[in-house]
Amino acid sequence: MTMAPPASLTETSLSPDDFTAAFRHHPAGVAVITADAGRGPVMLTATSVSSVSAEPALLMFSLSAHSSSTPTIRRAETVVVHLLGAGQLALAQLGATSGINRFADTSLWSTLPSGDVYFPGARAWIRGRVLTSMDAGGSAIVLVEAIEASPGESADEQVPLVYHNRAWHELGDHSQIA
């Protein structure tokens, strides 16, 4: 190990392009989030959903300042987070397309007993209460306490969907290395 002398930040400071490039190649699972703050449902595709704690059951995700659905999700009391398999690529693409009515195909969605709009075709879904919505440079980090869930099929039937470098991938025996 060698201790180098301190470098000036001018040499090493970060460009937004470098930051974006680093994360473009960071793969992620794919989720669709639905919410309704009283003025009709919204839906978006998110690659930032992550479990925080199992007991208590908490999850988090971030929302871009540029997404039209962000204000509604931040104001909503409850959300439904759908974790997608490769068979639901069309749903992922629907939630990632701007300027359309994402609820136009009424065969895709339904309503839970709680009143929350959801997509029953998702591999798994979790309905939860928005505990906190923290501002982060115009974007938001949302912390959700899970209330109920449909955990999905057994492991053998899962074909997970992964987003990476603007493309969609599925996992399987072909991709496993350890």
Next chain:
Amino acid sequence: MTMAPPASLTETSLSPDDFTAAFRHHPAGVAVITADAGRGPVMLTATSVSSVSAEPALLMFSLSAHSSSTPTIRRAETVVVHLLGAGQLALAQLGATSGINRFADTSLWSTLPSGDVYFPGARAWIRGRVLTSMDAGGSAIVLVEAIEASPGESADEQVPLVYHNRAWHELGDHSQIA
């Protein structure tokens, strides 16, 4: 769309097992986080790292209440977040193994001009300042402002590493579906 009558929460309420099962099948990119709060470096493997915003350059991750490295990372002023490729599976496994000295192999790590310990073999790394560490049921959500980054090799040389259902996968032409 059919409105069903409200169900009792007894029927639909969430078990920790169902919550864990839903996320076990949610794939994730793999990162290694290093930090030093003044008493020597710590290192752990995280599957919760996600970009929050490019301008300002912000990222987030969560830390388990059960990880021995969590208190150090929460107290640290700066962290280095390493985004791993499939070639760094051994590094991911090192950071996920408890009860060992993760810095025993001094050929694996070095020190940045800032003094932060890092693993130069990672596909990409981002050094940042801890802005907030929010408690979440004993776990923590950490928000980091990126200061400098090594964004890694070009897209053609990337073989991303994915964690899914307690196994490790790599992406490539074989896994791409769209």
